[in-house]
Amino acid sequence: MALRVQSWRTLLFLGLCQVGLSGLATAADEKDPPKKIAIVGGGVGGSAAAYFLRQEFGPSVKIEVFESDTVGGRLATENVGGHDYESGGSIIHPLNLHMKHIVDRLGLSPRPEMPSKRAIFDGKELIYEESDWYIVNFIRMVWRYGLNFIRMPMWMENVLEKFMRIYQYQQFGYSFSSMEKLLHAMGGEDYIALVNRTLEETMLAEGFSQVFLNDIVMPITRFNYGQTVRLHGFVGAVAISSMDSGLWAVDGGNGKVCSGLLYHSKAELVQGRVTSISMKTRPSKPGSSANLYDVSYVSESGAAQSTYAIVIVATPLHQGLSDINFSGFSPPIPSHFPGQFHITVTTLVHGVLNVSYLGVMYKPEDFFVSDIFTTDNKASVIQSLQSIDPVQIPKGYSRPPASQKKVWKISSSVSVPQEELKKVFLSWDSVVEKRWLAYPSYTPPQRGTPPFILHNQLYYLNAIERAASSMEMSAISARNLALLAHHRWYQQTDKIDQEDLHIKLRSEL
Ligand SMILES: Cc1cc2nc3c(=O)[nH]c(=O)nc-3n(C[C@H](O)[C@H](O)[C@H](O)COP(=O)(O)OP(=O)(O)OC[C@H]3O[C@@H](n4cnc5c(N)ncnc54)[C@H](O)[C@@H]3O)c2cc1C
Ligand SMILES: *[C@@H]1O[C@H](CO)[C@@H](O)[C@H](O)[C@H]1NC(C)=O
Ligand SMILES: *[C@@H]1O[C@H](CO)[C@@H](O)[C@H](O)[C@H]1NC(C)=O
Numbered sequence: 001m002a003l004r005v006q007s008w009r010t011l012l013f014l015g016l017c018q019v020g021l022s023g024l025a026t027a028a029d030e031k032d033p034p035k036k037i038a039i040v041g042g043g044v045g046g047s048a049a050a051y052f053l054r055q056e057f058g059p060s061v062k063i064e065v066f067e068s069d070t071v072g073g074r075l076a077t078e079n080v081g082g083h084d085y086e087s088g089g090s091i092i093h094p095l096n097l098h099m100k101h102i103v104d105r106l107g108l109s110p111r112p113e114m115p116s117k118r119a120i121f122d123g124k125e126l127i128y129e130e131s132d133w134y135i136v137n138f139i140r141m142v143w144r145y146g147l148n149f150i151r152m153p154m155w156m157e158n159v160l161e162k163f164m165r166i167y168q169y170q171q172f173g174y175s176f177s178s179m180e181k182l183l184h185a186m187g188g189e190d191y192i193a194l195v196n197r198t199l200e201e202t203m204l205a206e207g208f209s210q211v212f213l214n215d216i217v218m219p220i221t222r223f224n225y226g227q228t229v230r231l232h233g234f235v236g237a238v239a240i241s242s243m244d245s246g247l248w249a250v251d252g253g254n255g256k257v258c259s260g261l262l263y264h265s266k267a268e269l270v271q272g273r274v275t276s277i278s279m280k281t282r283p284s285k286p287g288s289s290a291n292l293y294d295v296s297y298v299s300e301s302g303a304a305q306s307t308y309a310i311v312i313v314a315t316p317l318h319q320g321l322s323d324i325n326f327s328g329f330s331p332p333i334p335s336h337f338p339g340q341f342h343i344t345v346t347t348l349v350h351g352v353l354n355v356s357y358l359g360v361m362y363k364p365e366d367f368f369v370s371d372i373f374t375t376d377n378k379a380s381v382i383q384s385l386q387s388i389d390p391v392q393i394p395k396g397y398s399r400p401p402a403s404q405k406k407v408w409k410i411s412s413s414v415s416v417p418q419e420e421l422k423k424v425f426l427s428w429d430s431v432v433e434k435r436w437l438a439y440p441s442y443t444p445p446q447r448g449t450p451p452f453i454l455h456n457q458l459y460y461l462n463a464i465e466r467a468a469s470s471m472e473m474s475a476i477s478a479r480n481l482a483l484l485a486h487h488r489w490y491q492q493t494d495k496i497d498q499e500d501l502h503i504k505l506r507s508e509l
């Protein structure tokens with residue numbers, strides 16, 4: 001199932017020598033930079049926002065990041081048997097250029113790659129098992145699915161090629177005031193349509209077969225987003241891209257990126273929960289007035305309030321994820337936008353797998369499959385089962401076969417019942433369960449996506465999650481909002497919502 005990654009040399013180059021070009025223009029501007037900027041949320045989105053805002057606004061502005069829980073947010077680890085394992089966001093695509101750039105910039109490194117081997121389980125047996133030989137996999141898939149299998153990488157390449165345009169736009173300092181405009185700039189009407197229709201509808205219209213969707217695509221969407229092929233086409237394509245080779249993670253844990261970004265951007269971390277944001281207009285110079293935002297928060301030392309020129313909300317405005325009151329805004333800003341978040345339960349089991357459960361006939365010491373996808377079957381609540389490695393690979397480590405005790409990660413949308421664990425594992429010595437309100441339920445057509453701009457200089461980073469939730473999407477949104485806030489502050493309207501950028505910038509490459 002490994003799809004080929006095209007080489008995007010030019011873009012990689014552009015991505016790696018990323019400098020905020022727009023920052024150069026500010027020296028000549030007469031308007032003073034903002035004094036203080038607040039960011040609500042210290043996940044990858046909020047911490048990347050701190051980094052890009054520093055890049056845009058320079059050294060004098062004070063950047064404060066509020067975090068009510070742990071820096072890293074949905075990037076988190078659990079300790080099992082003396083080692084840490086990712087329990088939230090875990091894999092990064094080789095063409096996620098912001099993540100790549102950030103990791104380089106922070107002096108972090110990718111975790112040494114472990115070979116992975118995939119299989120698909122239908123509740124009774126493995127209907128597909130990857131061989132060590134690429135050509136064998138290829139022939140098997142073409143034998144079974146014919147042109148579908150050849151068309152898939154072509155379709156993906158088309159989607160990905162348009163996706164990559166965002167890096168060039170941002171490189172040249174362009175920003176977008178809404179998700180529709182951003183998606184349109186990347187891929188025109190086709191991209192908007194992707195978000196508005198199910199992956200199933202889109203792929204059937206492209207000529208893929210229902211059997212291929214059920215056998216191959218469904219396991220992929222279940223694996224990545226715990227949802228069926230009825231999620232929308234854009235997030236579906238993001239899920240399918242995780243079949244590419246060269247996936248990586250950050251050595252020591254993906255969450256290291258967040259603390260690293262906060263440190264690098266010289267942002268001040270405020271350990272506290274933001275309870276409300278309100279607007280106050282106070283007279284500044286005679287005859288003019290400035291919008292400022294009061295941010296109220298509760299920390300260990302009690303309730304407090306601070307005032308900012310720009311505020312970035314970098315947490316989903318969703319029930320159970322944040323509860324912020326916006327007061328004094330007209331039109332009013334809701335605490336929660338409509339739409340559901342999907343529950344993903346991650347269960348880390350340190351134990352010995354029962355390979356018979358998977359219908360595997362050969363010896364467990366010969367079973368090296370690491371990523372088990374599942375079809376949409378009623379036999380089990382398990383959506384995927386993965387043999388995972390510690391965030392820091394110990395010296396001399398190699399991934400053990402199924403006959404040995406090791407760490408398996410189960411994803412499901414409800415807790416795995418004890419009876420089921422007993423079937424799947426012969427024995428175990430620990431089970432750690434983590435329940436996430438993980439990412440949106442992607443049910444198209446979308447009725448109105450939340451705005452990036454909540455108010456003049458009050459922005460909503462996680463609106464982007466309606467297109468797709470991933471570390472890279474958060475970083476793209478962070479960069480977009482840093483640029484947008486900058487251009488709106490200095491009234492550089494020519495850098496906002498430009499049409500046909502990919503044509504205008506073609507000559508620049
Ligand atoms: C199980 C799982 C698997 C995933 N797998 C992948 C993957 O393989 N690859 C990938 O790229 N992505 C993956 N994702 C998605 C990815 O983890 C998220 O898209 C990304 O981490 C979101 O980052 P964020 O900063 O936007 O939000 P968050 O990480 O949610 O950060 C928001 C932060 O805001 C804080 N906060 C909330 N309210 C307040 C308040 N009122 N005051 C102060 N602080 C507040 C929260 O404590 C939190 O730390 C996965 C997610 C989950 C849950
Ligand atoms: C999305 O679909 C809805 C309902 O089918 C339609 O009304 C709307 O115009 C579509 N939006 C876009 C941007 O295509
Ligand atoms: C938000 O405002 C409402 C009404 O003023 C109040 O009842 C509620 O407690 C507030 N919530 C928070 C988290 O401050």
Ligand SMILES: *[C@@H]1O[C@H](CO)[C@@H](O)[C@H](O)[C@H]1NC(C)=O
Nearest residue numbers: 354356357358422423425426
């Ligand atoms: C292993 O799985 C098989 C097939 O589901 C089952 O019959 C058997 O009882 C399981 N073994 C144990 C020890 O649970």
